[in-house]
Amino acid sequence: MKGILTLPFLGAKTDEEAMCQVKLHDDHHEFDRLVKRWEQPIRRLCSRMVGDSHRGEDLKQDTFLRLFEKRKDYQPKGRFSTFLWRIALNLCYDELRRQKRRRELLNPIDSDDNNEPGYDPVSECSGPDTRTAELEEGELVRRAVMQLPEIYRVVVVLRHFEDLKLCRIAEILEIPEGTVNSRMAEALVRLSRILEPKLKNAQDPFASVSPLNLPRESFVL
């Protein structure tokens, strides 16, 4: 019954108004509504940033915990979603940093190479299920996205998977829109470079041995 009474056309509060209620009166009902409305986008963002659905689920819980802890910091003049995205992204960055530190502790010799663009932080810690799915296109894409440095990955996730406008991304990341565009362009170049040959091979396993694909010089005797 309560759900019906809070339908938008009957004058439900905006996210910003709801967050103000939470901030000023610790309104648990409004907070619950915000969680219900935003838990899926936040879960998707976290899962794609860290490349793991289960960890993404945990990070989603952490995000809403942090939101409640930081409720007094919320400025009503700003968008609620911007405030929430930033909390979630900061938690994702913390998690990625922790993962990197763990890797460095486990493989101190290779740690210098881990920052290279070709390094895949997830494939190393992925289980047998992930390895069997290696040839699946979705898995190839996940690995390709995880190979992107964070500054490019975040733009791809927000623009492509969460469908946010480029100007909104600039606002969330607090960078100029031109920077967002150039990071997205670089991300697309890198992704294309990784995915194009892999997917071509996955689609046509004989492509590499076909005479049509041999370099022109190989025909010269």
Place this chain on the structure above:
Amino acid sequence: MNHPKPEEWVPYVYGETSATARRELRAHLRQCQQCRDEVQTWKRTLNRLDSWKLSRLRVSPDMLFPVFKFAAAAAVMLAVGISIGRATAPKVDLNRLRQAVAPEVQRQVSLQMDQMIRQEVARTTALALASGHRYTDQVARELYVMVKKDIDTVAVNTDASLRDTAQQLVRLADYNQAALSPVPNQE
């Protein structure tokens, strides 16, 4: 040829450019194979990104809570209803009830038993009769076949004997005729 910078293609690919910029970029694409290839590659890559699906969401206890809440309320209401019903029901004297009900139950049981026995007898009789009829028919058919075969055999044998007899008679007649006829004169 002056190519647009890569970052200029990003809003174009996502349809976020102004109308003027879009027209200019489109005009450039018509002339420039290199940029056309690059943009096509990006579009292909973007389409492929969609194949990364996240695994299904685990059902959190929070999501189940409303259902659980209603189920618990229903269970409590049911328990309360049953308790009230039991508490307010009048006490029953079992012996008196048994005495009152026993004769009627006995009568009903004997009636039903009688009816069942009759039905069973009728069914068994019908079955026996039907199987008797079937057996008789079968025996008659077998007898008929057997007798017919014997008669046919006798008929065939008789026919053959008659033919033999007829041939013997013809031969005998020829012999007699030859014996009785006068011997032709040798002179």
